[in-house]
Amino acid sequence: MAEIITLDDPDDPRLHDYTGLTDVELRRRREPAEGLFIAEGEKVIRRARQAGYAMRSMLLSAKWVDAMRDVIDEDPAPVYVVHPDLAERVTGYHVHRGALASMRREPLPEASRVLATARRVVVMESVNDHTNIGAIFRSAAALGMDAVLLSPDCADPLYRRSVKVSMGAVFSVPYARLDAWPRGLDAVRDAGFRLLALTPGEDATPIDEAAPHRLDRVALMLGAEGDGLTERAMRAAHERVRIPMAHGVDSLNVGAAAAVAFYAVTAGRPQP
């Protein structure tokens, strides 16, 4: 059972986890260094807890205390109740979802541990947009991908915006970072995965012809919006695959392309 504490001083050190939430650069440094991430809104907070993340504290406006009563009763983390104006002053924005939680980060698993049990893996290279990361995790979870591997320069899946866009899927899909890039892909290949590089390039194999749904272990590689996969990443793949496009159209956005490719890899098994 948590202690419920009403605070009215924006400089109260107990609010430190929640300061300056709109300063992306600041939070991007601070959160991993301080071992925390922010879950926003009732649903996302519940999903983070269900996934096993420990709560450091919760920040609520008074009217959210009842909605979160069961969590408050179960969890010993302190609950700070503040006026919405104070929440806005501390965080830098109007917290319209009414509830924030500071959650404890866990060390990421090694890639080898993630690969041991997975059969359908997403590999992202340089996806540094939090919205795209979140959208890709959401689709990966929905369409049954088992795990995600990130190149060292991918954005943080636990950043507030990624978490929100993913609808909490960043908690349920296991992920790891590859320390070396693209050398880290060797371990994926050695674990028996066929590496498929997704590209709009016209010389690539249409993804339906590659028939990834019939492969035993597949790692689907995706690059960032705009640039796509680097040439050296593509060279590390077994095969380049593309989504067949109508003539004269540039490409799908990365979220749409990822969803289609996940479908082709996991669920795209039309009856012959």
Added chain:
Amino acid sequence: MAEIITLDDPDDPRLHDYTGLTDVELRRRREPAEGLFIAEGEKVIRRARQAGYAMRSMLLSAKWVDAMRDVIDEDPAPVYVVHPDLAERVTGYHVHRGALASMRREPLPEASRVLATARRVVVMESVNDHTNIGAIFRSAAALGMDAVLLSPDCADPLYRRSVKVSMGAVFSVPYARLDAWPRGLDAVRDAGFRLLALTPGEDATPIDEAAPHRLDRVALMLGAEGDGLTERAMRAAHERVRIPMAHGVDSLNVGAAAAVAFYAVTAGRPQP
């Protein structure tokens, strides 16, 4: 060859087409009433012209005159050159793409005309988010859907944000509005289309089992983010179809779901 006119008065009536661009409610009323829409950025302006839309005028900062020189030489519409500060004052935002054009709207075709030549049609119900409309048009174009039909309350595909997110696909995919809803679907059915209603409902047929890529004429119905299709719209369909989801996940976002469904309808023809 256009006249190039330098303007420095924000109240100059020649700038009227570009005033208050950030006021969505205002522009939503004004643009259809005044028979115009705004194309933003060099690429989108070029695509609008290629699609046959006439230009009423162009608004440029001085450094964009060279980049648009060929358009200026070809097109008689006046070109207003303004300082970036003035552009911001008139439009309400910092026009970082540097070039805006006011284009003439054309009357929409009748649904029957659109249906006459199409075999793969998207039908949207109550999709009133400009970003979603744009994203769905972009995926529809890329994945080879032939046309779009909109329920009366869908947002305007020619609104600036829709145009931008679609990367100009709203110019290349023919679309029409159904005047009556859902009664207007009768005409789609009478034209020989099989109406498939996309829903996350668990009693729906998995879309791969419905094998829409083997049907002669398919109309794929999509609802808005969150609410999905209304019950009365679903009753008007021949069949309800769903994208198979992993357990415990809510759903795909509407853009991802649309892309997967378009792929299943058009390109999802894995080798048996």
